[in-house]
Amino acid sequence: MTREGALLVMIGVVVVLVGLGVWAWMRRTRRDAGLVAPFGEIPAGATPTATAAGFYVATTRHGEPLERLAIRGLGFRSRADFAVSDRGVALDLTGQPRMFVPAARITAVDLATVAIDRVVEPGGLVRLSWRAERPGGGEEIVDSYLRPQDGSARALESAIAEMLPAPSAMAPASPEPPQHTDSTASTTGTDS
Numbered sequence: 319m320t321r322e323g324a325l326l327v328m329i330g331v332v333v334v335l336v337g338l339g340v341w342a343w344m345r346r347t348r349r350d351a352g353l354v355a356p357f358g359e360i361p362a363g364a365t366p367t368a369t370a371a372g373f374y375v376a377t378t379r380h381g382e383p384l385e386r387l388a389i390r391g392l393g394f395r396s397r398a399d400f401a402v403s404d405r406g407v408a409l410d411l412t413g414q415p416r417m418f419v420p421a422a423r424i425t426a427v428d429l430a431t432v433a434i435d436r437v438v439e440p441g442g443l444v445r446l447s448w449r450a451e452r453p454g455g456g457e458e459i460v461d462s463y464l465r466p467q468d469g470s471a472r473a474l475e476s477a478i479a480e481m482l483p484a485p486s487a488m489a490p491a492s493p494e495p496p497q498h499t500d501s502t503a504s505t506t507g508t509d510s
Contacts, residue, residue, distance in 0.1 A: 347388045353450045353458060355391050358418045364403035368469075368477035374398040374411050375463035376434040380447060383433045387460060389450065391417065395435075400464060402477040407446065409464075423449045425459055427478040429471055433463035444475045 319327075377392045379385040386393070391414045401408040406420040425448060429441035436443065444464040449457040466474050 343388070346386070347393075351390075352452045352454070353387060353389045353460070354453060355389050355417050355450065356419055356423065357391065357415045359416060360401065360403055360408050360418055361405050364405040366401060366403050367480065368400075368402040368474060370400045370466040370469045370474050372398060372400070372467040373465040374409060375436045375443060375465055377460050377462045378433065380459040380461055383430065383445075383461065383463070386434050389460075391415065392462070398464070400466065400474060402474070402481070404481055406481070407478055409462075419446070419448045421481045424478070424482060425449060427475050427482065429475055430463060433461075436463070436465070438465065442471050444471050444478070446478065 374392070374396045376395065377387050377389055379387060391411065396411040396414070398412070399410040401410070404421075406418055406422075407424070409417045409419075411417070424446065427444065427446050430443040430445040431438060431440050433443055433445075442465065444466065446462045446464060447459055448462065450460045451457055464474065465471070
C-alpha cells in the first residue's frame with residue numbers, strides 16, 4: 319500500500335469514528351430530552367450557608383456513575399460555582415443559566431470517587447441526588463457530581479446535608495460501597 323493510500327484509509331477510519339460518536343450523542347440527547355434541569359434563581363429571603371468554586375463533572379442515572387445523561391445544560395463538564403442556602407443548591411455553570419435545585423427535590427448527598435471520566439481521591443466528589451422532572455409528568459432521580467476546588471468536598475457535602483431531613487428518613491444515594499473514613503473526622507467536620 320502506498321503512503322497516500324494508507325493516509326486515505328486512516329482519514330476514512332477517523333471520519334467513521336467521528337460519525338459514530340455524533341450519532342451516539344444524538345441518540346442519547348433524544349433519549350434524555352424528557353428530563354428537565356431546574357433552571358432558576360435562588361428564592362428571595364434564602365439564607366446562604368456555603369459557597370465553593372470548582373467543576374461540575376456530570377449528571378448520571380441514579381446509582382449508575384458511568385451512565386451520563388444528556389440533560390439540556392448539564393451534558394458536559396464545566397467550571398462552576400456552587401451556592402448552598404437553606405432552600406436549596408444553586409449551580410452556576412459556565413455559559414449556562416443558573417440551575418437551582420430546591421431542598422425538597424434533593425433526595426441525598428454523599429461523597430464519591432468515580433463519575434464518568436473522573437476518578438479522584440476517595441471522597442473527592444460530592445454526589446447530589448435529586449429528582450428531575452419530565453415535562454409530561456413524572457420524575458426520575460439523577461446524580462450530579464461536583465468537584466470543589468477552593469474548599470473540601472466534605473465541607474460542601476456537610477453544608478448540603480444540613481438542609482435535608484434526618485439521614486434515617488433518606489434513601490441511600492447509590493449501591494457504591496461505603497467510603498472507609500475515620501468516624502471522628504465525619505463528626506467533627508475536618509477534612510481527610
